[in-house]
Amino acid sequence: MVRIVYLNYGLLDMMFFEEEEREAIESFWAIFGTTNTPRNTGGVRVLDVNQALNEKDFGGYQIGVVAKEVA
Template sequence: MVRIVYLNYGFLDMMFIEDEEREAIEQFWGIFGSPDTPRNTGGIRVLDVSQALNEKDLGGYQMGIVAKEVA
């Protein structure tokens, strides 16, 4: 199982997909992506892609908090 942690217009959220990592990322961007917008440049930004034991394995993240990018 793959856990994708992403910012959804500043709110931390997760998606769990029963697939290999590459296919999970493609599925994610199939849902949230747009053909005219490059990945990770709009309101949706992927922060982490990693393995999870199940849907309760949050990997130390707290969903729903507002996060800011610093760079």
């Protein structure tokens, strides 16, 4: 199982996929991406892609926290 942690306009969220990592990333961007916007630009940015034990394995992240990226 793959966990993708992402910022959705500053709000931390995550999705879980029963796929290999590469396919999970493609599935994620099929949901959130658009054809004219490059990935990780705009309001949705992937922070972490990692393995998870199940849907309760948050990997130390807290869903719903407002996060600010630091350059």
